[in-house]
Amino acid sequence: xxxxxxxPQLATVSLAFVSAWVMPLSANAQTLQNIDTAPNxxxxxxxxxxxxxTRLFGxxxxxxxxxxxYTTTGNLEPGEVDTITxxxxxxxxxxxxxxxxxxxRTNAVMGxxxxxxxxxxxxxxxxxxxxxxxxxxxxxxxNGTLNLKVSGGGDDDLDGMIEYYDYYTYCEDPESCExxxxxxxxxxxxxxxxxLVGHAQTQGDVDYFTLSGLTPGHVFTVSExxxxxxxxxxxxxxxxxxxIGKSSYVEFSGREQLGGIVPASGEVxxxxxAYEDYDFQGTHSISQDYLLEIETRPQ
Numbered sequence: 001x002x003x004x005x006x007x008p009q010l011a012t013v014s015l016a017f018v019s020a021w022v023m024p025l026s027a028n029a030q031t032l033q034n035i036d037t038a039p040n041x042x043x044x045x046x047x048x049x050x051x052x053x054t055r056l057f058g059x060x061x062x063x064x065x066x067x068x069x070y071t072t073t074g075n076l077e078p079g080e081v082d083t084i085t086x087x088x089x090x091x092x093x094x095x096x097x098x099x100x101x102x103x104x105r106t107n108a109v110m111g112x113x114x115x116x117x118x119x120x121x122x123x124x125x126x127x128x129x130x131x132x133x134x135x136x137x138x139x140x141x142x143n144g145t146l147n148l149k150v151s152g153g154g155d156d157d158l159d160g161m162i163e164y165y166d167y168y169t170y171c172e173d174p175e176s177c178e179x180x181x182x183x184x185x186x187x188x189x190x191x192x193x194x195x196l197v198g199h200a201q202t203q204g205d206v207d208y209f210t211l212s213g214l215t216p217g218h219v220f221t222v223s224e225x226x227x228x229x230x231x232x233x234x235x236x237x238x239x240x241x242x243x244i245g246k247s248s249y250v251e252f253s254g255r256e257q258l259g260g261i262v263p264a265s266g267e268v269x270x271x272x273x274a275y276e277d278y279d280f281q282g283t284h285s286i287s288q289d290y291l292l293e294i295e296t297r298p299q
Contacts, residue, residue: 060290080151082150089145093197109152112148218298224292233256233278
């Protein structure tokens with residue numbers, strides 16, 4: 001047995017320990033607390049879970065988009081290049097332009113062009129279940145207008161065509177290399193382009209809880225009832241809000257699970273976020289419901 005049992009308030013029980021000591025939730029233990037509408041996105045605003053609650057229903061919300069100065073949705077078709085113009089922006093201010101793809105079967109690129117239709121910056125789309133990242137980070141041109149184009153993946157010239165080169169053939173002058181095939185891109189699907197101006201950041205939802213009235217020294221586990229659509233990450237926090245431990249994926253049950261020893265206070269502080277948000281900073285764009293199981297038992 002590891003020495004962490006001498007400091008139960010700072011312990012995270014290994015999965016082997018949890019498997020050995022914690023039996024599955026019994027069929028009649030169904031006490032539910034619904035926190036789905038609670039404003040608990042800060043550690044100081046965490047929701048207290050009543051003693052005896054064994055099932056916890058909540059919801060993660062997608063990032064607040066009120067900071068976006070511009071948002072539009074389009075539909076990409078094979079061989080098509082969409083042009084987007086955003087005007088009346090403050091010159092020279094930093095910008096972040098997001099290209100979100102609605103399906104993981106769609107691949108898209110976006111380019112920022114100058115007033116003479118020269119490509120300035122090329123960026124790539126991100127999928128809604130990943131951490132949101134800007135396709136383009138730049139600055140607003142002096143005229144206050146962004147000239148953007150969206151095309152299918154592989155069309156780095158944003159002309160609707162994909163050029164294929166034989167990279168195994170040596171070219172003394174790369175500029176003189178000719179493609180052996182040129183074809184229209186074959187990508188299709190919906191996409192969303194959003195623009196942030198200044199130093200604003202997107203922030204996904206993170207939920208905080210206090211499990212109260214637990215028996216000090218007992219083993220506790222918090223688990224997904226079933227694997228969620230995009231995956232959860234569950235964290236255990238100290239009373240000052242610092243992170244003690246993170247959940248792990250339990251292969252035999254196909255879900256995230258966190259285990260530990262209840263500290264002397266009888267309270268366990270939890271944080272829930274999307275799976276991609278490894279450090280619980282809200283770096284995700286997920287919106288989904290979740291249902292957690294809470295168990296405690298003597299060691």
